[in-house]
Amino acid sequence: MAIDFSFGQDVEDARLMMREFLHTAVKKEFEAMRNNKDATREDWSTLVKALRGKAKEQGLWLPHMPQDVGGMGLGATALAAVSAEAAKVPMGPYIINAQAPDEGNMHTLYHFATEMQREKFLMPLLEGTARSCFSMTEPEVAGSDPTLIQTSAVEDGDDWVINGHKWFTSGAQGADFAIVIARTDPDASVAQARNSAFIVPTDSEGFEIVRDVETMGGRHNHPEIKYNNVRVPRENLLGERGGGHKLGQVRLGPARLAHCMRWIGQIEMALEMLVDRAQKRFSHGSYLSEKQSIQWMMSDSAMELYASKLMVLHAAYKIENGMEFKQEVSMAKHHVANTLWRVIDRAMQVHGALGYSTDTPLAGMMQQARWARLADGADEVHQMRIAEILIRTFNEDGSINQAVGGLPL
Numbered sequence: 001m002a003i004d005f006s007f008g009q010d011v012e013d014a015r016l017m018m019r020e021f022l023h024t025a026v027k028k029e030f031e032a033m034r035n036n037k038d039a040t041r042e043d044w045s046t047l048v049k050a051l052r053g054k055a056k057e058q059g060l061w062l063p064h065m066p067q068d069v070g071g072m073g074l075g076a077t078a079l080a081a082v083s084a085e086a087a088k089v090p091m092g093p094y095i096i097n098a099q100a101p102d103e104g105n106m107h108t109l110y111h112f113a114t115e116m117q118r119e120k121f122l123m124p125l126l127e128g129t130a131r132s133c134f135s136m137t138e139p140e141v142a143g144s145d146p147t148l149i150q151t152s153a154v155e156d157g158d159d160w161v162i163n164g165h166k167w168f169t170s171g172a173q174g175a176d177f178a179i180v181i182a183r184t185d186p187d188a189s190v191a192q193a194r195n196s197a198f199i200v201p202t203d204s205e206g207f208e209i210v211r212d213v214e215t216m217g218g219r220h221n222h223p224e225i226k227y228n229n230v231r232v233p234r235e236n237l238l239g240e241r242g243g244g245h246k247l248g249q250v251r252l253g254p255a256r257l258a259h260c261m262r263w264i265g266q267i268e269m270a271l272e273m274l275v276d277r278a279q280k281r282f283s284h285g286s287y288l289s290e291k292q293s294i295q296w297m298m299s300d301s302a303m304e305l306y307a308s309k310l311m312v313l314h315a316a317y318k319i320e321n322g323m324e325f326k327q328e329v330s331m332a333k334h335h336v337a338n339t340l341w342r343v344i345d346r347a348m349q350v351h352g353a354l355g356y357s358t359d360t361p362l363a364g365m366m367q368q369a370r371w372a373r374l375a376d377g378a379d380e381v382h383q384m385r386i387a388e389i390l391i392r393t394f395n396e397d398g399s400i401n402q403a404v405g406g407l408p409l
């Protein structure tokens, strides 16, 4: 019997250590700071810095990176367990230096950077002394179709000159550099070979942050940026010329799954709040938890969460074992993002006015959950890709098995 759903002792130890550190030490420090009415922004920032130092000391740093660059060297499945724990604590991913978009950028640099780029750009990210952003989406064209990107990069002597307009470059304010996707080969016969990636320091002349785009959740550092004749040296080309699409795909596969892992932590938290509240609120002769309509919310959420966990673990297993994972990541991303939305909505419903208030974390969680269904591949785009693979697999194999996980049943 080869199927084993338990983690090895080393992974279980890492998960428990992470849980203990974030749920006990970090939560306690945050609570003490919250109770201190005189705490300033600077006090908070000093505390977070100190907690990052502790995480590093305890080896709870860079769970997503290999050991040769100072990471925990966890495989994708172990990472799922650790990331879900981190997402249950405010700033958890940041404290262990596994926050988006740096996390995806670290992966990208690890796989594509030259020696110089590693030293100059990857190392400070790993150390936690620099921040970065990923600049692909443009207001003028559909972000869902990167072959439409208009930002251009043109060779001029030993430099590339970049001109264009981006937005939702998350984390750009405070970032030291951006990984920018720009069109270098407009005439390439394959549309996917038209774009390349560049590392652009944010202090480059012509790098202009126009505004922080305000969202339904307020301002969360998703700026609109203009690239006005931004010059970067030839050596800042990241990966191959014309390889921007490939790089984006390599980055987005595991990065999408990393989002799913964090969302699972949030789903679990919302469902626990729902179950807890339902057993404490009394109405029309019984507790909410005794009413069938509320039990359905619980059971639907439980089933969807269970399926989410299995899908994420299976996609992670495929990544870890060097297997084709595109279909599984698309299915997991769509399913988990929608489960996140539905479970938070149900938890809010059961909390009534309290759920709509900002006295619980649910309102903030819901604002964040909404973008999960449209960023990193909108629902409909994942559905389109899933169907494409399903049709192709059926036509080639006479069976859909390999397009639904390739499981032995």
Ligand SMILES: Cc1cc2nc3c(=O)[nH]c(=O)nc-3n(C[C@H](O)[C@H](O)[C@H](O)COP(=O)(O)OP(=O)(O)OC[C@H]3O[C@@H](n4cnc5c(N)ncnc54)[C@H](O)[C@@H]3O)c2cc1C
Residues within 6 Å of the ligand: 101, 133, 134, 135, 136, 137, 138, 141, 142, 143, 144, 145, 167, 168, 169, 170, 171, 222, 371, 374, 375, 376, 377, 378, 379, 380, 381, 384
């Ligand atoms: C909070 C947040 C953070 C983000 N961070 C980043 C970042 O760091 N860097 C970055 O580059 N971008 C970022 N983005 C942008 C994100 O990647 C894009 O929003 C996403 O790619 C969709 O592009 P779009 O917004 O242009 O929507 P569009 O491509 O215009 O799509 C709009 C809608 O059209 C529908 N649609 C699109 N294509 C199809 C199709 N083929 N079939 C059927 N329906 C379709 C979908 O319903 C989709 O939601 C972020 C977005 C958000 C909300």
